[in-house]
Amino acid sequence: MKLFLSLLFRNRLAGFGAVVLGIVVLAVLATPFLPLPDPNATDTAQKFLRPGTAGHLLGTDHLGRDLLSRLLWGTRLSLAVGVAAAVMAALGGSAVGLIAGYVGGRTDNIIMRGVDMLMAFPYILLALAIVAALGPGLLNALIAVAVVNIPFFARNIRGIVVGLAHREFVEAARLSGMSHIRIMLSEILPNVVPVIVIAMSTTVGWMILETAGLSFLGLGSQPPTADLGSMLGEARAALITAPHTALVPGAMIFLIVMSINLLGDGVRDALDPRLRSGALSRPMAAALVRRNGPVPEASDDLLALQDLHTEFHAGKRVLRAVSGVSLAVKPGECLGVIGESGSGKSVTALSVMGLVASPPGVITGGAARFKGQDMIGADFETLRRLRGDRIAYIFQDPLATLHPLYKVGRQMAEAIQVHHQIGNAEARARALDLFRQVRIPNPESRLDSYPHELSGGMRQRVGIAMALANDPDVIIADEPTTALDVTVQAQILSLLDDLRRERGLAIVFITHDFGVVAQLCDRVAVMYAGRIVEEGPTMAVLEAPAHPYTRRLIACVPELGGGRRELAAIPGLPPAVDALPPGCAFAPRCDKAQEACRAGDIALEGASPRRVRCIFPEEAIA
């Protein structure tokens, strides 16, 4: 609760709403005790006095009645009516929802059909019909507004109750012979009360507005009693000659509704865990770059990552996803980057072209060079021209990574057309050609399929074809075969291997699977907790792993090329990258760990290309 309140008030607007609403509520509670004139005392000699007149702070209306007094009494009435309507709607709606959700079956069906019918009306029509039948009057307006809002509550509450009705504690209560009514009231109701309260807090503003609206139309409170709506309605006749009579009640309705809305929003936000974690942020076109420290010198590799640092900033927490990774590939070479999920391998891959979701991601150091040109410091247009043209990505899970609403042929064509000025027909022909190259059967008709109409393997081929669209120099493949079954996986891997040989492509292959690495990669880098812990030619690493972590990873592979494997076989979990122990990050899971391992930073030692980050390596490396 304290956390909730502090979250609520951290949201300044919600705090503002709370204060305004608090003042209004205090004022109307105090109204009967204030030295105010009778709100209904008419004095036509004093009509339409301007605000600020002695004795009438806000002036008078068309019958010479004191506006301040009428405003406060009217606000009192409007608030009371709005809240009463909200309570009635909540009670009625919750009862309906509770019964429908708990009883289920036909009853539920019939009730919810009725609710749907009620929701088929624009809300005011229903309210008007009810007022028409019952006759104008404040009580009838209140009933109308309450009834109109019942379906909203009924639907929300039912949704939750349906989920609860078959939970163990309810079953247990039923077995113990409790009556249905008691179960509903004592077992289920307490669980839905918070939802009811939230729904009320978000609708009470509406209800005040709606009842005021009906009064404004002359269908609610009848003279001489006035709520804010009927004050505004009466002021309409003299709008031009005495605008203050309209501005006073209008501004009050506005203030009340706004403060309730702000407060309601604040309540919802404070209860929404996604907002707190920053998960509702939109990733920008390119990752934020805030490099502290010098930019490393250029090398002569095709693609080189140099001392890359990428962090995630979530509130005060800083997660060091990648800390000081250096990698390089030459034309026609395939480099495997391997590690468990959370090791930073994907973030490393995405950092190359500034594709790390940002916020919360920030690249804080290092360089990513393509033919010597640093892309991390490059302006967006330079980066964009390289993306997909010289350096292309293949992602995991193509169902999520292909746009669901565009035909795959169109997505292919677009990949070409954003880099080459060619017509649609030519782009389509080229897409068809690429589909053939990645061996998609019936390529012609596949062009006009949507992603959801293709199988997983076909989708992944589309992803590969799209990456090849502009004949890139480098492909970064982030677990492209994880979601596929073994046969398809093998086909895709051999396809990539062929392409590499035919076109001289450089491939960076991100995976958690040593079996895949063994099939495809010339060299491999093993990542743990955001750093490279071992690297070397694939065969050398496979035959004589030097780092205890690598050895375990390899031991997890039952048989090379044998399909999906889980790395959970390594005891312990990878560390959270914001709570790294000093010294070797693997120490808590390492059976060779000693005092020295936890003392301080351990360097990546050895002569390139074979290096390891361990004080007591399994094998001496040359």
Next chain:
Amino acid sequence: MGRYILRRLISAIPVLLGITVIVFAIMSLIPGDPATAILGAYATPENVARINRDLGLDQPAIQRYFIWLGNMLTGEFGRSYSLNRPVLDEILDRFGATLILAGTAFVLCAVLGVLAGVISASRQYGWADKAITFAVIIGISIPSFFLGMLMILIFAVRLKWLPVSGMYAIYGGGGLGDLLTHLIMPAFALAVVATGVVAWLSRGAMLEVLRQDYIRTARAKGVPERRVLMGHALRAAMVSIIPVLGLQAGFVLSGAVYIETVFQWPGIGRMLVDAILKRDLLLVQGGVVFVAAIYVLFNIAVDVAQSMLDPRIKT
């Protein structure tokens, strides 16, 4: 597609019937003798006898409902006693005016709302986002009837740019230009709340979509950012924005009741309010059923639009 539309139309039949049942049930809440209630001040003995005969008011409720339903299906909505003309004629006369007003407001809220939402989402936490958020907070909190009065005070009375009220000038009016000058204020006043809601939900939908993997794919392909936003992201966001637009149509129709009153717009909303105040119940009943039916049909159009946009919906 044609078959899908047909299916949706058929599925609307029970909803339309449900609407008539609900309206009928509400109207039977009227205390006392229905004939006198319907006729109100016009309850002369011969009128009572005639209405009892026409509507079968002396019969049991079920029969009365079917007589009423049958009459409506043949276009016989009864006679307005306060206006002394057939209810349907009055409704059809008034509906055009409401359609112009609500239709304009709906287009405004859809276009401006989605645009504001996209801008807001693409500049999240930037000044444009903050300005739009602020405007949205104001917009959804200001009662449309009060906003209408404010606009009259500012634009008609103070600045004298626009006429105070009505649909056409009383003298010498009638052209399209005249209609437009009369339409601007009520249409905007009516659109403001809905625009705020649409903007807010579009912003949310865009933010949600921009986090998706396929947006990252588009960026990885090197698609220019404007196209990522207005093409890839907006297209996907529309899937969740369109149902919101359908709901907003209901709010726009509802708001029209207030706005037509404020601006003396000769539409169906004002007709309903006048009819209630004069206790012309047949006019109310007919008007409510008519507008509700239009709204149901409109929502079918929304569903069809949705299915055209999203190939994953089975048609």
